[in-house]
Amino acid sequence: MERSQAALFDGIMLLLFASASVAMLYSFLNGYGVAQDNALRSAYVSAYLQDVGKSIFYINAASLADVARTDVQVTMLETFKKDSEASNPNVLCNPASKDGCPYADLATPSPSSDQGCGVLRKFGISSVADLLKKDLGDKGGGLDIIQGEPFTIPHPDGSRQTEHRPNVCFDDKFGHPTPVAFPQNCISHGSDPSLKARWDAVPTVPGKTALRCAMKELMKPFEQAGYKYFVDVLDNSANPVYQQLVSEGGYRITNHWQADAEGWIDCQDAINKGLTDRLTSVAIPFRVTDSTTLSSLDSYQLRICIWPGRK
Numbered sequence: 001m002e003r004s005q006a007a008l009f010d011g012i013m014l015l016l017f018a019s020a021s022v023a024m025l026y027s028f029l030n031g032y033g034v035a036q037d038n039a040l041r042s043a044y045v046s047a048y049l050q051d052v053g054k055s056i057f058y059i060n061a062a063s064l065a066d067v068a069r070t071d072v073q074v075t076m077l078e079t080f081k082k083d084s085e086a087s088n089p090n091v092l093c094n095p096a097s098k099d100g101c102p103y104a105d106l107a108t109p110s111p112s113s114d115q116g117c118g119v120l121r122k123f124g125i126s127s128v129a130d131l132l133k134k135d136l137g138d139k140g141g142g143l144d145i146i147q148g149e150p151f152t153i154p155h156p157d158g159s160r161q162t163e164h165r166p167n168v169c170f171d172d173k174f175g176h177p178t179p180v181a182f183p184q185n186c187i188s189h190g191s192d193p194s195l196k197a198r199w200d201a202v203p204t205v206p207g208k209t210a211l212r213c214a215m216k217e218l219m220k221p222f223e224q225a226g227y228k229y230f231v232d233v234l235d236n237s238a239n240p241v242y243q244q245l246v247s248e249g250g251y252r253i254t255n256h257w258q259a260d261a262e263g264w265i266d267c268q269d270a271i272n273k274g275l276t277d278r279l280t281s282v283a284i285p286f287r288v289t290d291s292t293t294l295s296s297l298d299s300y301q302l303r304i305c306i307w308p309g310r311k
Contacts, residue, residue: 046282049304052218053284056128056211056302064128064213065121068106078216079103083257084311100257103216106209117213119206128210129286134174135207136233136241136300137288168298170233170241171250174205208243212253219255219306226309228256228275232266233286234301240266241300256309267305276307 066072068079080093086100093101108118123131169176177198211231219229231253233241244250245263252259259269270276286300 042280045280045306048221049280049282049306050284052215053282053302053304055218056132056214059128059214060124061120061126061128061131061206061210062122062124064210064217065118066108066111067213067217068103068108068117069111070107070109071111079107083255085309086257089311099261102251102255102257102260105251106213106216117209119204120210120213123206123210128207128214131205131210132207132286133288134205135170135172136168136286137290137298138168138173138175168235168241170208170243172204172206172208173199173202175202177202208253212251215253216255222306223255226311227306228254228270228309229304229306230254230256230259230264230267230270231302231304234266234283234303236299238301267303270305270307275310279305279307281305 066075068075070076070079077092080101081103082089082091082093082100083102088100093099093104098104106116108116114121120131177195215229215231222229232243235241243252243263243265246260250263252264254260254264256270258264258273258275262269262273264270267279267281270279281303283301283303286302287297288300290296290298
């Protein structure tokens with residue numbers, strides 16, 4: 001009897017040990033599989049973002065002239081689609097009301113129009129990178145002298161942010177007014193009619209617009225998966241290049257309207273605003289010839305960031 005009980009007890013303990021071992025093995029393999037899957041997904045995402053950064057060197061800018069046509073149903077819906085995190089997300093945008101619509105200013109009414117992305121039609125032999133380098137290569141003209149002096153950026157919510165004065169303007173312009181406006185903070189619009197006229201006389205080289213039109217197409221897989229993206233440009237000191245506010249015609253390179261409305265400075269704002277703690281970013285080296293010498297190179301970084309949307 002005692003032997004039978006001992007054998008039964010030993011059998012039960014063996015089954016318990018075997019079950020625990022199997023459970024531990026399953027838990028380990030499952031956790032390993034999830035971790036491996038996450039690593040592979042992250043690698044695929046990073047590889048795609050790197051390819052996006054490389055592609056701007058090969059994409060002909062003129063080929064993007066029709067990506068925001070509003071006389072074609074498909075591109076019209078894409079161009080006037082509201083950000084799902086904006087107010088009234090189900091209401092389409094229109095040319096008169098762009099609030100909540102990160103692509104509305106890129107709208108091109110017809111095949112012959114030079115509005116929005118249509119302006120790229122004039123640059124048939126230039127790549128996106130060519131135009132971007134012109135846009136970022138226009139420092140100088142007296143700006144180096146005042147480099148480092150602080151200036152204040154007003155935000156729509158009434159707050160103000162102090163930044164260092166840039167020596168380059170990311171603004172679809174190649175150059176600066178003559179004589180150089182002082183103080184200079186890359187604002188081409190303003191209450192001074194003479195300053196606006198001088199800015200309007202500066203040659204247009206739509207590097208920023210070309211990059212925005214390219215990202216509108218290249219980032220569709222992430223946008224359709226519910227991700228937000230933001231692209232910034234860092235100088236050789238890792239400081240973001242200044243971009244104008246929406247009120248000054250300065251839309252960000254993003255599908256997130258809040259970034260436009262609040263005048264985001266760089267990718268870090270996605271974390272600063274409490275929108276995510278899962279930011280994925282890739283930085284692409286981007287060297288630009290200094291237009292004032294044509295013999296030296298300025299080192300920039302083109303940084304692409306994505307994060308899961310809230311809706």
